[in-house]
Amino acid sequence: MIGRPPRRNLDCLGSGMVFIYDGSYEGLLSCIFVIFKERLIPVAINQEDTYQFTLLDSPRTIVTNEDWALRVIKGIDERTQAHASALVYKLFLSELPLSEMLVYQVILAIMQKGDASILENFADPHILKAAQIEKMIHREVHRMHAFVRFQKSRDGLFYSAIDPDFNVLPLIGDHFERRYADQSWLIFDARRHYGLSYDQHKLAFVSVDHPVFVQSGLLLGLDAAAQGNAPHVFQDEREKEYQLLWKNYFQAVNITERNNTKLHLRHMPRRYWKYLTEKGVSRL
């Protein structure tokens, strides 16, 4: 899939170029900076650790440059009243195949049009695709707002594991910070192996070498810990009691005469069950 060529440069030198970046958002934006600066036409933008060389490509590796990345963000936001940089970031976090190219194509469309109105033209295939992905991301963010299940540790930390379809952990911190301003919490992405923590003052990303992962067993026996079987010394003594109350509540409010498994599964797909307290196996 090739984006429309930049109008100003049809005889560019680097037609058909493949770009490689380090997998970070800043890296992707650095690529896009180079593409615009040198008036190039990319055919693909790939992460270095997943890229496979072929004979036909002429790959060029771009080293991440934070200043360049910021200039791209600034360029987008100046033209769109800060709306589009959030959209572009979400496209990146989707981790979908070809999402890097879509980021480029959306930025190209904004630069060519010069304002945000292009984002309302859903008859443009790139804009429509971006809007569809944004909707999927929003749904996943909303699901994480709903499906995070905290457990309380002995020293008062509320911890949780998630396994979202997209890399939405960077997008959900604000919500949990506003809501649980008076409790310390940690949400761990079990697929991507990093976490987000809040100590009642500020949010911080934490990597797997954080001591809490060892104490909670989140990394040792990940599923067991996430489902409430953390080591006895780690879990708050009343934690299991509240889990049991919640499970019983969940059973009691169901109206069996109205059972509707299809609807139940549409709202709560099976892949989310492993970290949902109410869907777990009973342990008391």
Add this chain to the structure above:
Amino acid sequence: MTNMSSNILEKLRILSDAAKYDASCSSSGSKRANLTKGLGNSDGMGICHSYTEDGRCVSLLKILFTNHCIYDCAYCVSRRSNDVKRAAFTVEDVIDLTINFYRRNYIEGLFLSSGIFKNADYTMERLVRVARELRLLHNFNGYIHVKAIPGASPELLHEAGLYADRLSVNIEIPSESSLQKVAPEKNYSDIIAPMNYLRSEKEKYADEKPHIKSAPLFMPGGQSTQLIVGASPENDWDILQLANSLYQKQKLKRVYYSGYVPIATDNRVPDLSAPPLVRENRIYQADWLLRFYGFSVDEILDKNNPDLDLEIDPKLGYALRHPDKFPVDINRADYEMVLRVPGIGVKSAKKIISSRRHQHLHIDHLQKIGVVLKRARYFISCHGLVVKPGNFQTENIRRAIIASDRAPAAAQLGLFG
């Protein structure tokens, strides 16, 4: 497990089981910020934290304070004459459950209803105390929905409004004469009186708000009620007219409809084999048309058609009864008319209006925007559409759409397909 917690477990089982027939689950429409580093917030958008196997949303801890009740309403599982196990929470029980469920992100807040023990004020006083202590002692900003008990004093209702996001009085039976038959101790004026009182109090605060910056929030999520469908002989037209008048006069935010679940044999209510779920669903669709699509009750139903068609949705029903209003020109028609096309929802209609400013829309654009073409194609004109003008045979369209609804859905296209 300790004795105390097994006691709570038993209470929770009884008092959530008895509360589950209340269809209201909404936790939206209220804004309550967490400004003082307390617990919780409501940001206007509700969250369904879980879904039970009947497919219903679990958003709030929905419980009765007690299922002891002095009334004997035939449709109600907690009625005095029904032989069920009785229980009652303490104020502390409810607060502890709410806060500990909330901290674990199980719920958006509390929905507290109750049977009536002793009298209305005695009951209401306890519900208010739960809400007051959650707000004032525990700095809790999550969502609180409290039942307004008919007959409770204005002072208590007023106080409830200061702490709760939403209050509700359930009408349950959609006509006064039917209500008299199944709940002889109740009447409409007792139910409507608190609604009117709360409405006028809320308006008083809203009037003050621009002048007094510190005016407190009063019932920011408004009021709701519930009507039971199928326990009494009212038709859909009666039900929708009542709902419409509640939206207009009492300014309710939501009317919930609950297909009657035959909970126990009582010869004052019908013995249905299953709850009327399709009818309930059609009434919800009609309610949606009233609130978001600019329809009036008379456009949806009338004396000659007093019941909704169970086979097709009410918007399609309207289009089929009004062939003179179609086809709608997608590139020119007003938003209001685009919105009336079956298969075009609020989001698609808005996308159509914004996209057509940039370019002329073709049928392929509509499909990608999210229009359900297998419905809409009979009611629109648009480039690329092959429906011959004058071919508007309503009975054929009706049959074709019903048939296509029953056909298995086509495989979803891949994102980058």
